[in-house]
Amino acid sequence: MALLAAIALSTLVFNAQPTGNLAVASVQVYSGNTRRYATKRQDLTFVDFNITADFSPLFNWNTKQIFLYLQAEYNSTVGVKNEVVIWDRIIRRKEEANVNFVGKNKYNFRDLSTSFKKAPPASYTLKYNVMPYVGMLTYGEAARTEKPVAFPPRKTRV
Numbered sequence: 001m002a003l004l005a006a007i008a009l010s011t012l013v014f015n016a017q018p019t020g021n022l023a024v025a026s027v028q029v030y031s032g033n034t035r036r037y038a039t040k041r042q043d044l045t046f047v048d049f050n051i052t053a054d055f056s057p058l059f060n061w062n063t064k065q066i067f068l069y070l071q072a073e074y075n076s077t078v079g080v081k082n083e084v085v086i087w088d089r090i091i092r093r094k095e096e097a098n099v100n101f102v103g104k105n106k107y108n109f110r111d112l113s114t115s116f117k118k119a120p121p122a123s124y125t126l127k128y129n130v131m132p133y134v135g136m137l138t139y140g141e142a143a144r145t146e147k148p149v150a151f152p153p154r155k156t157r158v
Helices: 002-013
Strands: 019-033 041-054 063-075 081-091 098-104 123-132 138-144
Touching: 019 123, 041 063, 041 123, 041 138, 081 098
Parallel strands: 019 138
Antiparallel strands: 019 041, 041 098, 063 081, 063 123, 123 138
C-alpha cells in the first residue's frame, strides 16, 4: 500500500506541458433531422479542423492512457454557456503520442434551440485527461484557436 501511495505522490511532482496547434479550416451549418427527433428540423454544424500535437511528455511510469478531446465553447442565443465535445481519441502508448489529425467532428454538433442563426462565434479547445495506473486524474489544455470562429448562415443542401 505504501508503494502505491509513493507512486501516486511521485506523479504529482511530475509536471509536463504538451505542445500543440489547433486550426479550424471551415465551419458549415446545414438543416437536417437527427435520429432522436426524426420529425424535427434542426441546424447541424460540421467543423473541419487540423490538429498537430505532441503528448509524449505526459507519459511516465504511471501513465495508463491519455484521453484527448476537442471542445467547442459558445454562448447560446439565450446566454447559456455551452461546451460541446465534437471529437475524441485515446492514446495508450508513447509511440502514438504525436497526433497529426485532419478531419471533421465525430459527434453531432447541434444546439438545443435548434438553430445557430444568432449564436455568437465559438472557440475551439484541444483538451486532455491523463489517466494514471494509480492516483488522481489530471486535466489540461494543449491548444486553442487564436480567435473565435463564427457560425456561417445555414445551407439548405450539402
